[in-house]
Amino acid sequence: MTVVPPSFALLPGDPASPVILHVPHSAREIPDDVRSGIVLDDAALERELDHITDAHTAAIAEEAARAARVTPWRFVNRLSRLVVDPERFPDEREEMLAVGMGAVYTRTTHKDVLRPDGFDAGPLIERYFHPYASAMTEAVSDRLAATGRCVIVDVHSYPTAPLPYELHVGGPRPPVCLGTDPLHTPPALLDTAREAFARCGGTGLDSPFAGTYVPLRYYGERAEVTALMVEIRRDTYMTEPGGPAHEGATRLASALASLVDAV
Secondary structure (H helix, E strand, C coil): CCCCCCCEEEECCCCCCCEEEEECCCCCCCCHHHHCCCCCCHHHHHHHHHHHCCCCHHHHHHHHHHHCCCCCEEEEECCCCCCCCCCCCCCCCCHHHHHCECCCECECCCCCECCCCCCCCHHHHHHHHHHHHHHHHHHHHHHHHHHCCEEEEEEEEECCCCCCCCCCCCCCCCCEEEECCCCCCCHHHHHHHHHHHHHHCCEEECCCCCCCCCCCCCCCCCCCEEEEEEEEEHHHCECCCCCCECCHHHHHHHHHHHHHHHC
């Protein structure tokens, strides 16, 4: 019997750390049985992965974890968001359904067909989305039990120029966009992040992407679960689209480590 490894990894930190660095969109891996449901040819799929993947964010989080005085925990998605996007709502609450990018994408970043009309997303939701959500919820529960609080820092990146799928264009695209939630992002956390990332060219708030990730069990319910989305503009650390990282990645990892240490 073939043992399939988990599609995510919880990488332990210091038992006293309340911080989880959450990295949901850094991978390009797509299992063969999932690939068969995607209509793009191999070359088009590679181009789409270049655009949709938050390249090198797992490496930035890893470097930050090594540099932090108290090692944070890391929860890392091992599969591409083209398998499932663990940060979407799995139902009609998700605004990205309007462009075919709910928990299971049916359209690409350029609004081309990714999966055929009528595609049944249910099996992917059951196999990948729910286990991921349950494991992340358990990770947060463990930090609450151990430290009395949990700080989720959601590590993402975004392209310098808007892509056609984006719903909110025309606003600022700063070097670092900080995504917030009215309950789960207290002013002190936001101020600390602004200070930490000031060295990276400056920060903006909730533009071009807003909000942050909190497991649904705690979302809107537990203020001791705090969260912040860190969206890094890709030209600040890599060659777009899908190219190598450059020296900016180290600067960003250092800033992320400073944020971890401060919270």
